[in-house]
Amino acid sequence: MSLAILSEPLPISILTQLRDKKTDSTTFRKGLVRLGRLIGYEIANTMDYKKVEIETPLNVKAEGIRIYDLENVIVVSVLRAATPLVEGLLKAFSAAKLGVIGASRREYEGKEIPNNMEIDVFYKKIPPIRKGIDNVIIADPMVATASTLLKVLPEIAIAKPKRICIASVLASDYGIKRIMKNYKQVDIFTVAVDKELNNRGYIVPGLGDAGDRAFG
Numbered sequence: 001m002s003l004a005i006l007s008e009p010l011p012i013s014i015l016t017q018l019r020d021k022k023t024d025s026t027t028f029r030k031g032l033v034r035l036g037r038l039i040g041y042e043i044a045n046t047m048d049y050k051k052v053e054i055e056t057p058l059n060v061k062a063e064g065i066r067i068y069d070l071e072n073v074i075v076v077s078v079l080r081a082a083t084p085l086v087e088g089l090l091k092a093f094s095a096a097k098l099g100v101i102g103a104s105r106r107e108y109e110g111k112e113i114p115n116n117m118e119i120d121v122f123y124k125k126i127p128p129i130r131k132g133i134d135n136v137i138i139a140d141p142m143v144a145t146a147s148t149l150l151k152v153l154p155e156i157a158i159a160k161p162k163r164i165c166i167a168s169v170l171a172s173d174y175g176i177k178r179i180m181k182n183y184k185q186v187d188i189f190t191v192a193v194d195k196e197l198n199n200r201g202y203i204v205p206g207l208g209d210a211g212d213r214a215f216g
């Protein structure tokens, strides 16, 4: 299990735009696409590769590498907020297969900060996962209580892929700990970690409801 935080200026500046309540829907959506691409490259940089030798047009040999795992990627989109993030991820993983999970959290508002949210899964279509070969990347821009991911992960983990990554924009401390406790083999990539959740299960300071903001 690892946690990678994309703390470079470019992802942080895009995240700042997403956090800003004045940012309109189109800019918000484009920001998620751009972050998807950056997170994708970050994941690709951690993938297995092998050394290769090629011949250049000058008929001279040169050493290089080939990231063979780029051909073994399944991106799983958790609808609806992940859609723009996945558009970006697919720019980094153009050969990826695509799975889709339609899930929505039931609205909740209580006195206590929730430690779990009720999730309704209404659609699921995931390509066959090859044991020990495929790298499954689950795209979920907001890991708050991680309730959605904990609904999705059992089905992925049981197929024993080579690797499971989570591509997220914002994650809470609580959500990360909850995933770590249950799935020691998962690698989380996120742009930032926020400390708090509120009594509706939203990340604070967060960026609001990512799906509503992206789709209007």
Ligand code: URA
Binding pocket: 081, 142, 143, 144, 201, 202, 203, 204, 206, 207, 208, 209, 210, 211
């Ligand atoms: N989903 C969102 O869109 N935003 C949050 O803050 C938490 C979950």
